[in-house]
Amino acid sequence: MTRSDLERIPEATRWQVCARLLAKLPLLYDITYRRGVGEDYDVLEHAIWIEMAREARDLADAFRLPRSTAGELASTLSVLGEALFGRDFLFEPLVDTGERASLRVRRCPFSEEADLLEIDHALLPDRCLAFTIPLIEALNPAFTLRYVRAACTGDRGCELKIMSREEAKAEE
Template sequence: MPDLKNIPDNVRWHYAAQCAAKLPALYEISFRDALGEKFAVLEQDIWMEIAKMVKEIAHTSSFPTGNAKEIAKAVQNATIILFGPEYGGEIMEVSDDGAVILVKRCPFLVHSDTLSSDHERAFSRCMALTLTAVPILNKDYTARFVRAMCTGDKRCEVKIEKKPPVSKKEEKTGVKK
C-alpha cells in the first residue's frame, strides 16, 4: 500500500500550491452569481484575513520587516509559501524608505486563465491581501499598486513606502489635511 512518506516533498508542495492558487477562481466561478455584490465583500474579508497569515509567516520565519525592502521581501516570501513557486518577481529598493515589488509571474492569473475566471477579480484579491499585509507587517508603511497584470499591464508593480508623519492636529482630530 502506498505511503504519503514515499511522495517527495517537492511533489506534495507542487500540488498544495496549485490547489491554493486555484481555490479563489473556483470559489468565484461557483458563488459569484449566486451571491451577487455580497460575494465581493465576503471575498475581500477573506483576503484581508489571509494577510494576517503573512505576518505569522514573517514572524515564525524571522523575516525582518524594519524597512520597505525588508517588508517587500517578507510579502514576496510569504506569497510563495502560501501560493507556490509559480509566483515570480524581484524587489527593487528605490530609497531608504521605499521599495517596489515587481511581479512577473502570478499563479492567480495562470489559474484564472485556465478556469475562465475574471482577471479583475484576481486584482481585487491581490490588492486586499497586499494593502492589508504591509501595514500589518509594519504600521509605519503603506503599499499601493502602480501597475497590475490583471488589468493588462506586462507586470505588477507594488510600491511600499513609509507613511508620511501625522501632524499633531491630525492626531487629535483624526482628520487629515
C-alpha cells in the same frame, strides 16, 4: 492508506500541488458562488483575504522575517508569497531606498490559474489588494503598499511600491 503510500508522492510535489490549489481555490469559489451570493460576494471574500494576510503576518512573526524598512518588507512579501502560493509567485526587486521599495511580479499563480480556467482577469486585482495592503500594514504599520501597474487590468506587468504611510498620504 499507509504512511508509505503517502511518501510515494515526494514532499516537494505535495507542496507544489497545495500551492497551486490555494491559488486556484478563490477562482473556483468565485465561479461557484458569486452568482448566488450576489453583491455581497466581494465584501465576504475580502474578509477571507484579510484573514489570510493575518496568517501570513503570523508566519513572518514566527520566523522573525525582517520588516523594518520598505526594502525588508519587499523581501518579506516575496518570501511569504512563495511560501504560501509556491514557486509560481515570483517577485523581482526594482528599487530599494530604505523608505521606498518597488517590486515587479514576474510570475503570478492567480493569473496563471485564471488563464487555465478561462476566467476574466478583471476579477483578480481586488484579491491582490485585499491581501497585500493589509499584510504590509500588519507587518509594519508605518508602511503601506500601492500598485503602480497591474497585468490583470491590462498593464504590461505588475509593479508594486512599498512606502511610508506619510508619503502615501502626501501623494493622494
